[in-house]
Amino acid sequence: xxxxxxxxxxxxxxxxxxxxxxxxxxxxxxxxxxxxxxxxxxxxxxxxxxxxxxxxxxxxxxxxxxxxxxxxxxxxxxxxxxxxxxxxxxxxxxxxxxxxxxxxxxxxxxxxxxxxxxxxxxxxxxxxxxxxxxxxxxxxxxxxxxxxxxxxxxxxxxxxxxxxxxxxxxxxxxxxxxxxxxxxxxxxxxxxxxxxxxxxxxxxxxxxxxxxxxxxxxxxxxxxxxxxxxxxxxxxxxxxxxxxxxxxxxxxxxxxxxxxxxxxxxxxxxxxxxxxxx
Numbered sequence: 001x002x003x004x005x006x007x008x009x010x011x012x013x014x015x016x017x018x019x020x021x022x023x024x025x026x027x028x029x030x031x032x033x034x035x036x037x038x039x040x041x042x043x044x045x046x047x048x049x050x051x052x053x054x055x056x057x058x059x060x061x062x063x064x065x066x067x068x069x070x071x072x073x074x075x076x077x078x079x080x081x082x083x084x085x086x087x088x089x090x091x092x093x094x095x096x097x098x099x100x101x102x103x104x105x106x107x108x109x110x111x112x113x114x115x116x117x118x119x120x121x122x123x124x125x126x127x128x129x130x131x132x133x134x135x136x137x138x139x140x141x142x143x144x145x146x147x148x149x150x151x152x153x154x155x156x157x158x159x160x161x162x163x164x165x166x167x168x169x170x171x172x173x174x175x176x177x178x179x180x181x182x183x184x185x186x187x188x189x190x191x192x193x194x195x196x197x198x199x200x201x202x203x204x205x206x207x208x209x210x211x212x213x214x215x216x217x218x219x220x221x222x223x224x225x226x227x228x229x230x231x232x233x234x235x236x237x238x239x240x241x242x243x244x245x246x247x248x249x250x251x252x253x254x255x256x257x258x259x260x261x262x263x264x265x266x267x268x269x270x271x272x273x274x275x276x277x278x
Contacts, residue, residue: 024050025144026070030062030088031055031077031105036128040075040136047137059083059091066097073140074102076122085117101147103139123147185243193236199229 025048031037037055044051054069056062059080065071078085085104092099101123118125123143126136206214206222214222 024048024052025072025140026052026054027140028054028056028062028065028071028074028100030059030074030080032057032079032081033077036077043136044140057081059085059088062088063091063095063097066092066099067095070098071100072144073100075105075140076102077105078117085122089117089122101143103143181243185240189240193233196229196233196236200226200233203229 027044029037029040031040034057041053044053054065054071056065059082062074062076066074076085076088080088083091089099089102091097102117104117104122104125105128106125115125123146124139126139203222203226207219207226209219
């Protein structure tokens with residue numbers, strides 16, 4: 001079972017990750033407005049004393065940061081002088097840049113574009129100037145938590161897929177093994193049991209000695225032949241009986257498949273829950 005390695009079930013508010021987990025975060029702030037960058041530093045410093053901030057004035061500068069350093073979150077302005085936020089995300093994806101969660105910063109009338117960028121891969125969007133109720137700090141914390149949980153879910157889904165492939169491989173091996181066993185049983189029946197029955201009939205005839213032309217020693221030899229053949233035939237019958245009643249291996253595979261299905265359902269439920277928090 002891999003369920004023990006899965007994230008704990010989440011409750012509304014993403015309480016599975018403690019607030020302390022987002023202290024000391026590494027933030028990339030991509031905005032061409034120096035005054036706004038300074039304001040953001042001041043706002044975030046109140047909530048995250050150990051915050052590490054790297055600043056980029058352009059989209060290309062921000063992409064270069066992502067290629068050379070690791071960050072926990074990106075605050076991305078949509079109105080950059082060289083590329084817009086949508087293009088920033090597309091370039092990062094195309095160049096296989098390791099992307100942390102992205103929160104886009106929009107103007108007062110940019111909500112529709114913010115929602116569109118969430119569909120393209122951003123974690124959240126914020127309207128510039130709306131800093132009430134610690135909205136920026138909360139959005140950063142939740143974005144990081146959702147991103148980490150989504151990564152864990154994806155990793156566990158990969159593990160499940162590998163397990164399913166292993167079960168399928170095992171099932172194919174069992175089919176081959178069962179086919180070989182069936183061929184062996186057919187050979188056992190035809191090549192051994194049939195001749196043994198003939199031996200038993202002939203030895204019985206010799207034991208009866210109706211013509212009286214066999215000595216007592218010869219009759220005893222015939223009795224020994226029949227006794228040995230009878231024991232051998234009984235052994236063959238036991239082998240056939242055990243083989244017929246032996247499990248085909250499908251039960252174990254079915255059990256493993258059921259466990260995989262249960263864990264897939266669990267991962268799917270967690271994925272839906274994370275989506276609701278977005």
